[in-house]
Amino acid sequence: MKLLMMGPPGAGKGTQAKKIVEDYHLANISTGDMFRESYRKKESLGLLAMEFIRDGHLVSDEITIEIVRRRLFVNHVEKNFLLDGFPRTITQAEALDEMLEVEQTKLDAVIQIVVSDAVILNRMVGRRSCSICGATYHVDYKPPQKEGVCDACGGVLYQREDDKHESVRNRLDIYKEKTKPLIDYYDAQGILYEVNGEKSFDAVYRDIQTLLETHL
Ligand code: AMP
Numbered sequence: 480m481k482l483l484m485m486g487p488p489g490a491g492k493g494t495q496a497k498k499i500v501e502d503y504h505l506a507n508i509s510t511g512d513m514f515r516e517s518y519r520k521k522e523s524l525g526l527l528a529m530e531f532i533r534d535g536h537l538v539s540d541e542i543t544i545e546i547v548r549r550r551l552f553v554n555h556v557e558k559n560f561l562l563d564g565f566p567r568t569i570t571q572a573e574a575l576d577e578m579l580e581v582e583q584t585k586l587d588a589v590i591q592i593v594v595s596d597a598v599i600l601n602r603m604v605g606r607r608s609c610s611i612c613g614a615t616y617h618v619d620y621k622p623p624q625k626e627g628v629c630d631a632c633g634g635v636l637y638q639r640e641d642d643k644h645e646s647v648r649n650r651l652d653i654y655k656e657k658t659k660p661l662i663d664y665y666d667a668q669g670i671l672y673e674v675n676g677e678k679s680f681d682a683v684y685r686d687i688q689t690l691l692e693t694h695l
Pocket residue numbers: 488510511512514531532533535536537538539543563564565566567568571641650
């Protein structure tokens with residue numbers, strides 16, 4: 480199974496993706512996580528990418544396509560995966576289709592999580608991430624048991640630079656301009672499925688499960 484999760488920043492994509500990959504045994508390919516990991520390891524790619532990420536800009540298509548290509552198609556060809564946060568531009572989508580075509584395969588489904596801007600802004604300014612394992616919390620809706628500390632690993636929680644208000648606005652604008660055209664791109668391929676992302680986490684997850692079980 481080859482899936483792609485789409486939706487504006489803060490739509491809950493990442494959290495849903497983590498549960499889907501567990502339940503369906505898929506490799507979780509999150510370009511955001513890959514960039515952050517590379518940055519933590521102080522690799523030149525990660526340091527370069529963070530310059531863009533910090534301001535809420537997209538990392539260049541060239542760097543992004545290359546990091547995905549290496550992860551999915553070099554050394555070991557990944558057969559079952561879920562893409563989260565890639566592609567974000569038409570150029571990236573076309574590059575992905577070409578890479579899949581070489582392997583004589585294609586995406587099975589694109590799940591689009593739909594959430595309004597107002598709901599997203601409210602969710603994102605309260606989001607906190609673990610500096611060690613990357614788990615995410617919300618100061619109001621999903622607080623950790625002990626303030627500022629990750630329940631899963633005890634790591635320190637922090638607010639990602641790109642979760643600050645101005646950066647979120649910027650990312651929403653970029654999403655509309657660069658990423659939304661992908662919705663038409665995948666709709667034209669007949670593999671786009673919409674899910675209402677304003678419901679609770681469990682309700683959204685159930686909708687995704689139903690969708691996968693009905694269509695795949
Ligand atoms: P995410 O964790 O998916 O929200 O990604 C965090 C940041 O990483 C984004 O705001 C971008 O700056 C960068 N990024 C992640 N994926 C991509 C992509 N496919 N293309 C360009 N930049 C990306």
